[in-house]
Amino acid sequence: DQQVKQNSPSLSVQEGRISILNCDYTNSMFDYFLWYKKYPAEGPTFLISISSIKDKNEDGRFTVFLNKSAKHLSLHIVPSQPGDSAVYFCAAIYSGAGSYQLTFGKGTKLSVIP
């Protein structure tokens, strides 16, 4: 039973345009959501997070939107750059569970075309 779903395995975007990566979740207990970026043969690096009490968090070119009623979040990258080409993982956590265990989606591979 997949609690965090990234239904698009891949996405291609022109340089300078907006990239929108989507993520859906099923567990209403999740209270924090995070995005990680991963290059091949490297470990994921933290990108941005959002608390369930917010609907938007922004950090430079990266903005995450959360729609709790739809159990949906999205990562917007504006403008997209070739260096953004990577696999993006959505992750969620229920911080009250005590284990601080992140649940990851399967990832979306973003390709930014120069």
Place this chain on the structure above:
Amino acid sequence: DGGITQSPKYLFRKEGQNVTLSCEQNLNHDAMYWYRQDPGQGLRLIYYSQIVNDFQKGDIAEGYSVSREKKESFPLTVTSAQKNPTAFYLCASSMGLGFSPDYGYTFGSGTRLTVV
């Protein structure tokens, strides 16, 4: 600089052999985790440990074993019982008892294990 070190980066194992992957962190994090990444599968949790001398099975623990004798170290042994061990293995750590939503986990750079 603080971080997580995984070694080796590439590892080859013959069928029927056990092999141990190293993970060391100097972040003073309480919790450590092992994930496995396969193409199209995302990150799947193998084992995690919140404190020294304690660890819990994740979603795919069969064929693996771990130990947590020191806060800094969380080695993973891939045993001969693991049916399909060829994968990319990632170690991570977090504050554990004090989860920080700003940082989540810190990951190592991974070990690519290939069974030959």
